[in-house]
Amino acid sequence: MKDIHSFLCSPAESTHRHGPNDRIVMSSRVRLARNLRESAFPGWAKKPERVKVWETIQPAVSALPEMADSFAEAMDNLTALDKQILVERHLISREHAAKNVGSGVVLNHDETFCVMINEEDHLRMQALRPGFQIREAWQAVDRLDSGLEKKLNFAFDNELGYLTACPTNLGTGIRVSAMLHLPGLVLAEQINPIVQSVNKLGLAVRGLYGEGTEALGNVFQVSNQMTLGESEMVIVERLEKVMAQIIEHEENARQTLLEKKPKVVFNHIGRAYGVLANAHSISSKETMNLLSLMRLGVDLELFPGAHRGLIDELFLMTQPAHLQKSLSDKLSAEERDLVRADMVRDRLKNVSRPVTKPPGSAAN
Numbered sequence: 001m002k003d004i005h006s007f008l009c010s011p012a013e014s015t016h017r018h019g020p021n022d023r024i025v026m027s028s029r030v031r032l033a034r035n036l037r038e039s040a041f042p043g044w045a046k047k048p049e050r051v052k053v054w055e056t057i058q059p060a061v062s063a064l065p066e067m068a069d070s071f072a073e074a075m076d077n078l079t080a081l082d083k084q085i086l087v088e089r090h091l092i093s094r095e096h097a098a099k100n101v102g103s104g105v106v107l108n109h110d111e112t113f114c115v116m117i118n119e120e121d122h123l124r125m126q127a128l129r130p131g132f133q134i135r136e137a138w139q140a141v142d143r144l145d146s147g148l149e150k151k152l153n154f155a156f157d158n159e160l161g162y163l164t165a166c167p168t169n170l171g172t173g174i175r176v177s178a179m180l181h182l183p184g185l186v187l188a189e190q191i192n193p194i195v196q197s198v199n200k201l202g203l204a205v206r207g208l209y210g211e212g213t214e215a216l217g218n219v220f221q222v223s224n225q226m227t228l229g230e231s232e233m234v235i236v237e238r239l240e241k242v243m244a245q246i247i248e249h250e251e252n253a254r255q256t257l258l259e260k261k262p263k264v265v266f267n268h269i270g271r272a273y274g275v276l277a278n279a280h281s282i283s284s285k286e287t288m289n290l291l292s293l294m295r296l297g298v299d300l301e302l303f304p305g306a307h308r309g310l311i312d313e314l315f316l317m318t319q320p321a322h323l324q325k326s327l328s329d330k331l332s333a334e335e336r337d338l339v340r341a342d343m344v345r346d347r348l349k350n351v352s353r354p355v356t357k358p359p360g361s362a363a364n
Helices: 011-015 047-062 080-088 134-149 183-187 191-200 232-260 262-278 284-299 308-317 320-327 333-347
Strands: 025-034 071-074 104-107 113-117 123-130 174-181 203-206 219-224
Touching (some): 011 308, 047 113, 047 123, 134 174, 134 232, 174 232, 174 284, 183 284, 191 232, 219 232, 284 308, 308 320, 320 333
Antiparallel strands (some): 174 219, 203 219
């Protein structure tokens, strides 16, 4: 049996992948919900039924060419730490992490495909790509879906489309989403109007870990809300159009802040660097919010020689489960705050304090 930790990419490898517009779009994801025709939805199924569904779906998924040499495991064989690491990497949902007997996960080697079995639906297959690659993610998961449809009998109605446990996923069963880093819009206090206008277009804006979570580190997830009555391509194209507009708004907000309120920007970024480079105890939440400002500083070239990949790696490595795993010790929250601060100070020791270059003047 493969071990999940030896199978997963290292945090450095996982966070140093590049894609279009990855200054702002951290990742793109397309998820499809599917169910087997003759079986009760997971929420209604008894344990033996769920186990039978897992035993039917898992071999079919693992045999797909895209999933060659994949990792497949039942949720009851994963520890709470294993599950939390998969959540922190956005490979499984928090809801799936709470599942036990009869649920499971299949993950390919480069973490571009992850299939949750018996989450809310029998199948939640996901394609993940770095940067702004919604269309590429859709094409990839569509091929995966076509391959599975030849092996499994999906619940499908000629009028309603694919049948799902939640009515919001009915029809295409598609959820298209992207994770966006929007510190410019937050600092410029323009994020609320943007969120409201996106909501009016029938899209949802959520926090770092999806529904019901806050936007830690100025990271927001934008996704479609409804899946019925429109083709997958229409949904993908709408998301692409909205995302392009949000990227433009964020770029403009950054530029305007630098031109009109440079000292405000330098103050936020300088303070973030000061705390991260010198703190001896720091919470996960504060770390993420300050790393977000440092990431903005790297993008604005205020940290010469520093790479965004380092900040993205720290985003992941300082999360509770990844921190715990790197030390192989069970730590209390207080101990984690101490260890987290030590790790960040150590990783930032070669990053010089930010240079400030107000528009039209020499660096000071």
